[in-house]
Amino acid sequence: MDLKLLTQKTIEIVRQASSFIQQEAALFSRDKIEYKDLNNLVSYVDKEAEKLLVAGLQEILPEASFITEEGTTGQEPDPTALNWIIDPLDGTTNFIHGIPVYCVSVGLARGKELLVGVIHEPSRNEMFYAWQGGGAWCNDKEIKVSNVPLLQDSLIATGFPYYKFEKQKRYMYILELLMQKTHGIRRMGAAAVDLAYVAAGRFDGFYEYNLNSWDMAAGVLMIKEAGGTVTDFKGGDNYLFGGDIIAASGAHQELVEVISQNF
Secondary structure (H helix, E strand, O other): OOHHHHHHHHHHHHHHHHHHHHHHHOOOOHHHOEEEEOOEEEOHHHHHHHHHHHHHHHHHOOOOEEEEOOOOOOOOOOOOOEEEEEEEEEOHHHHHOOOOOOEEEEEEEEOOEEEEEEEEEOOOOEEEEEEOOOOEEEOOEEEOOOOOOOHHHOEEEEOOOOOOHHHHHHHHHHHHHHHHHOOEEEOOOOHHHHHHHHHOOOOOEEEEOOOOHHHHHHHHHHHHHOOOEEEOOOOOOOOOOOOOEEEEOOOHHHHHHHHHHHO
C-alpha cells in the first residue's frame, strides 16, 4: 500500500467535502439543527459531507470499512479491521453558531495502527496531513510539535464535557490546577483542530475525555509523525477507542501526572 499516494488522494476527497461545508455555511439556518441526544447536535451538512467522503474513499480503497460519526454507511464497524475513521464536521456546534473553528477529519487505521490522517480546517484553508513514516505536513510544509520542555511554559488545549457530568468536578479541579501551572488553557470546540495545532506546535498539549475514535484518529497520527507523544489519561495506549487522550510534546509526562493523579 502506497501510503503517500493514498494520502494525496484522500486530501482531494477531503477538500471536496470541505468545499461543500463552506458553501453551506453561508446559507445555514439554525432551524435545520437535529439533536442526537443531550447537547449532541447534528445537521444535514454533517450527514451529506459524510456521504461525500464515504463515496470517494470507497473508490480509492474498496477493501476498507468505515467507522463514522453519523453512521450513514449502515455498517457495523469492526475496530480490528482496516477502517476509514471519519468525522465529517468536527465542531458542529461552532459551525451552527457561525464560529469559524471546525474541520473535516479522516483517518485510516488497521486496528489501532494509524496509517493515514487528513484534517482540513476550511475557514483558514489549512490542510494538515500525515502518513505512517512520512512526517506531518500543513499546506505542503512539514510541521513539528513545539520544543517547549516544561508545563509552566506551555499553552494547553482541552474540551468541555457536554455529557457524563458525573466527572465534571474532577475535570474542573484539573482545569484549575492547569490554569496555575501553564501559560493558559484554550477551549476551541473541535478536538481534531486542537490535535492538528499540537502537531503544528501552536499548542504544547491537549487533553480531553468522552472522545470517540473519529475525533482523534487523524490528529493522533499527525502528532506522532510530528514528534509528539500520545497516551490515555493513565499514560497507556488505550486512547483511540478508550475515550480519553493526552497529546503533547516536551511537557507530556508532567501533564500525565497532573491528570492521572486527579482524574
